[in-house]
Amino acid sequence: MNEPGHEQQSAPGKPGEVETTGHVWDGDLREYNNPLPRWWLWSFYATVVFSLIYWLLYPAWPIAGTYTKGVAWINYEVEGEPQRSHWNSRALLLRDMQTGDAAVRQREFLQVIAEADHDTVLSDTDMLAFVNSYARGIFGDFCAACHQTGGAGIIGLYPNLADDNWHWGGTIQAIEQTITRGRMGYMPPYRETFDDQQADAVAAYVLSLAGHEGGDPEQVSLGGAIFQGYEGGCYACHGREGLGLKSQGAPNLTNDIWQNIDVTGAQSHAERQALVRDLILRGVQREMPAFGDRLSPAEIRVLATYVHQLGGGL
Amino acid sequence: MSEQYQARIPIYPRSVKGRFRNLKWAVLALAYGVFFLLPWLRWERAFGPDQAVLFDIPGRRFYLFDLLVHPQDIFWLAAVLIILALLLFMVTGLAGRVFCGYFCFQTLWTDVFMAIERAIQGDRGARMRLDRSGWTAGRLLKKGATHAVWLGVAFLTGLTFTLYWADAPALAAAFFTGQAPFAAYATTGLLTLTTWLLAGVLREQVCTYMCPYARFQSVMFDRDTLIISYDRDRGEGTAGRATLRGGGRDLAARREGGVGDCIDCDYCVQVCPVGIDIRDGLQYQCIHCALCVDACDAVMDRLKWPRGLVRYTSEHALAGQRTRLLKPKTLGYGVPLLLITLLLAWGVAHQAPLDASVSQVRQPLFVRLSDGSIQNSYEIKVNNKTQYPMTLEVRVSGLDGAVLDMGRIEQVTLMPEHRTTLLARVRYQAPPGAARQQALVFELVPVMPEGLDPVLVGSQFILR
Ligand code: SF4
Ligand code: SF4
Numbered sequence: 001m002n003e004p005g006h007e008q009q010s011a012p013g014k015p016g017e018v019e020t021t022g023h024v025w026d027g028d029l030r031e032y033n034n035p036l037p038r039w040w041l042w043s044f045y046a047t048v049v050f051s052l053i054y055w056l057l058y059p060a061w062p063i064a065g066t067y068t069k070g071v072a073w074i075n076y077e078v079e080g081e082p083q084r085s086h087w088n089s090r091a092l093l094l095r096d097m098q099t100g101d102a103a104v105r106q107r108e109f110l111q112v113i114a115e116a117d118h119d120t121v122l123s124d125t126d127m128l129a130f131v132n133s134y135a136r137g138i139f140g141d142f143c144a145a146c147h148q149t150g151g152a153g154i155i156g157l158y159p160n161l162a163d164d165n166w167h168w169g170g171t172i173q174a175i176e177q178t179i180t181r182g183r184m185g186y187m188p189p190y191r192e193t194f195d196d197q198q199a200d201a202v203a204a205y206v207l208s209l210a211g212h213e214g215g216d217p218e219q220v221s222l223g224g225a226i227f228q229g230y231e232g233g234c235y236a237c238h239g240r241e242g243l244g245l246k247s248q249g250a251p252n253l254t255n256d257i258w259q260n261i262d263v264t265g266a267q268s269h270a271e272r273q274a275l276v277r278d279l280i281l282r283g284v285q286r287e288m289p290a291f292g293d294r295l296s297p298a299e300i301r302v303l304a305t306y307v308h309q310l311g312g313g314l
Numbered sequence: 315m316s317e318q319y320q321a322r323i324p325i326y327p328r329s330v331k332g333r334f335r336n337l338k339w340a341v342l343a344l345a346y347g348v349f350f351l352l353p354w355l356r357w358e359r360a361f362g363p364d365q366a367v368l369f370d371i372p373g374r375r376f377y378l379f380d381l382l383v384h385p386q387d388i389f390w391l392a393a394v395l396i397i398l399a400l401l402l403f404m405v406t407g408l409a410g411r412v413f414c415g416y417f418c419f420q421t422l423w424t425d426v427f428m429a430i431e432r433a434i435q436g437d438r439g440a441r442m443r444l445d446r447s448g449w450t451a452g453r454l455l456k457k458g459a460t461h462a463v464w465l466g467v468a469f470l471t472g473l474t475f476t477l478y479w480a481d482a483p484a485l486a487a488a489f490f491t492g493q494a495p496f497a498a499y500a501t502t503g504l505l506t507l508t509t510w511l512l513a514g515v516l517r518e519q520v521c522t523y524m525c526p527y528a529r530f531q532s533v534m535f536d537r538d539t540l541i542i543s544y545d546r547d548r549g550e551g552t553a554g555r556a557t558l559r560g561g562g563r564d565l566a567a568r569r570e571g572g573v574g575d576c577i578d579c580d581y582c583v584q585v586c587p588v589g590i591d592i593r594d595g596l597q598y599q600c601i602h603c604a605l606c607v608d609a610c611d612a613v614m615d616r617l618k619w620p621r622g623l624v625r626y627t628s629e630h631a632l633a634g635q636r637t638r639l640l641k642p643k644t645l646g647y648g649v650p651l652l653l654i655t656l657l658l659a660w661g662v663a664h665q666a667p668l669d670a671s672v673s674q675v676r677q678p679l680f681v682r683l684s685d686g687s688i689q690n691s692y693e694i695k696v697n698n699k700t701q702y703p704m705t706l707e708v709r710v711s712g713l714d715g716a717v718l719d720m721g722r723i724e725q726v727t728l729m730p731e732h733r734t735t736l737l738a739r740v741r742y743q744a745p746p747g748a749a750r751q752q753a754l755v756f757e758l759v760p761v762m763p764e765g766l767d768p769v770l771v772g773s774q775f776i777l778r
Contacts (some may be wrong), residue, residue: 033317
């Protein structure tokens with residue numbers, strides 16, 4: 001590369017003489033002329049023509065709050081209604097999600113799972129993998145606003161779906177029913193029924209059921225009498241052993257899972273007792289809306305399977 | 315004011331015979347043989363297609379004889395690219411543009427297209443006369459036939475390329491019955507067009523105006539690099555070059571009179587596919603095809619003068635110095651090249667039979683269960699990379715008392731090349747005072763076939 005040679009292919013002009021464009025600055029600065037091939041220029045014009053056609057066909061130029069939409073169009077469907085709009089990638093995505101290959105295959109597999117029995121689905125890794133990824137999307141759209149992503153819930157507001165404790169039952173059938181018809185959970189307030197001493201006693205008893213030591217033994221036995229007796233009648237829903245009753249959505253009181261009050265987060269027994277007492281006095285009323293008219297049976301099936309698996313338990 | 319844009323100056327390369335031309339034909343035959351026949355080569359496999367080389371894009375795997383490449387092996391691709399780049403740098407530093415001259419697709423296909431052109435329209439002189447003649451029927455016929463054959467070769471090139479991406483016999487049959495996928499027609503069409511355009515029409519302009527490698531090669535050249543050069547001292551003597559008529563045919567007499575050995579026959583210029591004069595020195599357009607060496611050697615042979623007026627040499631050698639090949643630069647390219655090659659070979663030889671990753675479910679990180687234990691959930695992705703079905707068991711270790719719950723899944727059977735995602739729950743009854751974060755290991759143990767090593771993936775268990 002040390003020998004300069006000709007700088008360009010077949011440079012016009014005499015050997016040793018470099019051709020310039022003729023532009024001269026400051027008396028002695030000259031511009032060498034290394035001409036571009038002409039076809040290169042034509043290629044450039046071709047790109048210009050390409051963009052003109054593109055602008056004509058597709059959305060291109062913003063104009064005060066709107067934009068040129070182009071003459072190309074796209075057909076798709078929204079809830080079965082045929083739609084037609086100027087070409088845009090959102091409509092393209094919509095159409096792909098309705099009639100694209102992947103969407104069609106997904107719907108087919110969804111149907112296979114919806115028609116299989118629960119045991120088959122729960123024992124098949126491929127079906128489970130599909131359930132977990134497909135239902136996660138539905139869960140995100142319909143459930144996560146309350147139950148939170150992953151189903152952890154919020155104490156006092158929305159139950160945790162990721163543990164193994166179920167108010168209304170954790171079998172796939174029970175969860176399907178919960179989703180389809182919704183649920184109404186109700187525990188009456190005992191403000192009128194109990195005086196402070198009685199409420200404290202029942203609270204002490206309930207905590208002892210869950211294994212919390214440190215309650216006043218006298219309070220516990222008094223509380224037990226109220227719980228099991230006519231006065232409180234708590235056993236009617238929570239059961240003699242405090243195991244709960246799924247048909248009523250009455251929670252099991254013998255474990256240390258608390259959906260309405262943060263008992264495990266409390267620092268002392270007195271604090272825990274106060275939390276339980278207040279709950280007994282004010283009662284609980286919660287509702288989960290029905291989704292039977294918003295989700296298809298197949299969707300409810302995979303969603304229930306997904307939720308069932310989150311934490312396990314029945 | 316001169317022209318800002320330049321029409322192409324047509325080049326009519328003349329044919330030449332010689333040892334480098336023969337070498338180039340041999341390389342070309344080999345390259346074409348491999349490229350055109352490889353998709354048709356069948357290969358026996360327990361699972362998967364019976365095609366030796368197949369790039370299966372929808373299936374996300376490449377079949378290369380007995381090797382199977384997965385998307386996870388993307389590092390191999392990186393290694394291959396690094397190897398190719400280093401090899402290119404090293405070879406160019408040592409021997410100049412050998413890639414351009416002997417192996418580049420542009421050079422190979424242009425060579426074939428020129429051979430076709432010569433077979434139909436004749437050699438340089440005939441082609442020049444043809445282009446100067448008016449648009450006679452004969453000219454139309456010859457030009458038309460040339461383009462037709464070019465398009466035929468271009469089409470075969472495009473179709474062959476397409477065959478690498480699907481089962482070749484089936485795709486070829488579908489192609490001609492109009493049943494191939496659109497992508498096959500589009501790829502073939504595009505490649506037919508570009509092959510015809512680049513090798514037939516644009517030719518040397520690809521090298522001079524488009525190819526980036528052509529331009530950065532000069533960075534790798536030094537005075538020891540093998541280049542094709544005209545021996546100026548010998549060719550020009552002290553009194554310059556002279557034709558046979560002007561300087562005589564007797565070598566000794568010419569040299570006596572200071573006349574150079576170059577007889578100014580212009581043969582080296584006429585054979586040059588990029589249209590330059592090698593006697594002007596090293597130029598960026600020169601693709602080091604060595605045809606001018608063959609041309610000049612042929613002239614010298616005919617005169618019975620010593621060969622090598624135009625030859626492979628180096629700037630140091632031309633200046634009468636020693637050419638050094640073993641230099642820090644060579645080592646600098648060579649050592650990393652060797653290392654990466656060994657690394658790649660090791661990676662290919664130690665391809666894991668399965669691929670697994672574990673990610674902890676983060677929302678929620680942990681939950682308290684009815685029995686007071688803590689549960690963490692994990693997503694396990696496993697991919698069977700072998701060519702046979704594999705049955706796995708998942709176990710946990712590293713955390714005493716941790717219980718794995720996979721629901722009803724006890725064993726996972728993965729078909730060859732199949733992947734799946736498993737949800738695993740781990741329960742742990744923590745002793746009081748245990749640290750918030752505990753280490754945990756997932757073991758993916760192949761039970762069928764036996765003898766495979768378990769894959770261990772470390773993870774963690776969060777208590778609160
Ligand atoms: S100068 Fe010689 S080596 Fe270079 S491109 Fe021309 S013929 Fe080939
Ligand atoms: S072929 Fe050899 S002798 Fe003829 S012009 Fe070229 S360098 Fe000179």
